[in-house]
């Protein structure tokens with residue numbers, strides 16, 4: 001019998017499961033996202049086995065597009081993805097370079113190419129995460145320097161496929177419009193992953209997870225108040241999903257600390273960890289009922 005590859009052993013050796021399991025436990029919901037990332041991990045393990053037998057030769061295209069509203073976990077997942085791709089041998093370094101239009105596009109003639117190339121150089125061996133990628137393209141302005149950055153990106157996405165993964169992130173509709181005006185970019189992005197808004201239940205679970213990780217918990221009476229806070233906050237402008245939950249908790253921590261200091265006196269672990277309704281009720285979210 002010829003040589004055989006034990007996929008289970010390869011998988012264990014890569015320590016990819018540590019990243020995949022952490023993705024499962026650290027992030028609430030996002031089931032389709034997690035499934036897709038597992039599929040990509042399987043693809044890379046199988047690709048490595050194929051390469052051992054000399055089957056095929058082209059590395060898979062892993063450039064991606066992450067669509068979703070602010071605070072739905074796009075940056076967080078991209079970071080984990082970078083580490084995963086590193087463990088699976090696809091990326092040399094596995095770091096993440098997050099940029100927006102201003103990091104790539106210059107204000108004057110001749111400034112864009114060096115800026116874009118510098119960013120690409122920093123990102124080599126890792127993931128280049130371009131937030132709100134559609135701002136690179138301005139339909140109303142033919143001489144916009146963004147087009148120059150796009151062209152350099154397109155070239156590198158093709159020529160350095162095995163050393164750089166580009167993730168374009170932003171709102172779904174704008175991203176669709178961007179791809180329609182930039183077919184070259186569209187054809188180079190193989191994976192489209194959508195990050196839906198979190199449900200009320202998911203936001204609450206995210207909040208509880210964040211509290212637990214920070215060493216706090218809600219008093220029983222604070223549970224419905226926190227829920228009500230989230231319901232109200234969701235209806236307000238600039239709601240940013242999990243990021244808004246994180247900010248709410250940061251402010252509750254401030255009020256909690258202020259309350260303890262105002263009381264003065266002795267405290268123990270109980271007082272130092274439990275958040276009460278007033279720590280949330282003082283928020284502007286509750287004013288003007």
Ligand SMILES: Nc1ncnc2c1ncn2[C@@H]1O[C@H](COP(=O)(O)OP(=O)(O)OP(=O)(O)O)[C@@H](O)[C@H]1O
Pocket residue numbers: 026027028029030068069070071072073074075076077131206209240242243246
């Ligand atoms: N599903 C989740 N479970 C737990 N925490 C989460 C989840 N999604 C996001 N977070 C946390 O919420 C915060 C915001 O997430 P992140 O920055 O990844 O969102 P984003 O989609 O990149 O947002 P933006 O588009 O505004 O950059 C981070 O602190 C992250 O850890």
Ligand SMILES: [Mg+2]
Pocket residue numbers: 074075076131
């Ligand atoms: Mg982000």
